[in-house]
Amino acid sequence: MNFWENVEFELEKQGKYKKELAAAVGINASNFDKGKARNSIPSADKALKIAGFLGVPLENLLELNKTAPSQKTGDHTCVYELEKTLNSLSEEDASHLLYIAKRLADVKSVKK
Incomplete structure (x- = not known):
């Protein structure tokens, strides 16, 4: 799974919405689908804000500690x-x- 798929999974798991996250971290909600399709990762500051909003370590979203x-x-x-x-x-x-x-x-x- 890529970064954005992991974000979507966490949102679903927590019962939160893309719009909430977008507003909280200052990004456009359409960035989710674009990022997912491109298999891209947001800038470091945005990625940290996203992880903070979700209450998960950034490593989980990036899958740095997973094979x-x-x-x-x-x-x-x-x-x-x-x-x-x-x-x-x-x-x-x-x-x-x-x-x-x-x-x-x-x-x-x-x-x-």
Whole structure:
């Protein structure tokens, strides 16, 4: 994922909007889609303001401390994408998925 995709993920996760962020850091909201399409990174001062607004380390948005987006959680290579997907589901759908995951874990533990 690029910088802007990470920003979008954090916004979704926190229930915030691009417009709020744009106003808080002094950028145009259309910069998100342009930056995402170009795979660009804003200037250092804007990037720091964005990270500050989101309350996350800039390294997380830049993925400096990660080897790949799918490896954000160590050995569980799909957890990051699963979390992103879960955040887009209704509470009811998320609870159904949790039930399935727990059942799968139960089945795997029985097989050992």
